[in-house]
Amino acid sequence: xxxxxxxxxxxxxxxxxxxxxxxxxxxxxxxxxxxxxxxxxxxxxxxxxxxxxxxxxxxxxxxxxxxxxxxxxxxxxxxxxxxxxxxxxxx
Numbered sequence: 001x002x003x004x005x006x007x008x009x010x011x012x013x014x015x016x017x018x019x020x021x022x023x024x025x026x027x028x029x030x031x032x033x034x035x036x037x038x039x040x041x042x043x044x045x046x047x048x049x050x051x052x053x054x055x056x057x058x059x060x061x062x063x064x065x066x067x068x069x070x071x072x073x074x075x076x077x078x079x080x081x082x083x084x085x086x087x088x089x090x091x
Contacts, residue, residue: 011039012072018049043070045079 005013011028015021021044029039042058044050068079075084 010073018046018052021046021049022052043079045082 005011013024015024025039025042032039042053044053070077070079072084076087077084
């Protein structure tokens with residue numbers, strides 16, 4: 001998963017279930033910890049996954065009570081609608 005989901009300082013991946021997402025996260029943390037990298041700024045569009053992160057003492061960068069848009073790899077990810085888009089500025 002890390003081969004295809006790690007971009008400089010962003011780890012972006014998806015999962016079909018909350019359990020799969022938790023498993024992928026735990027595996028990534030373990031591998032990256034061995035290399036002295038520490039994952040932080042967690043973000044998800046799943047309220048269930050977010051609740052589990054909070055329950056387990058993990059912080060997340062964007063909660064559902066805040067602006068639900070996040071920049072990922074130069075694109076804007078709308079967490080509410082689970083879609084990515086490109087912001088253009090016309091000159």
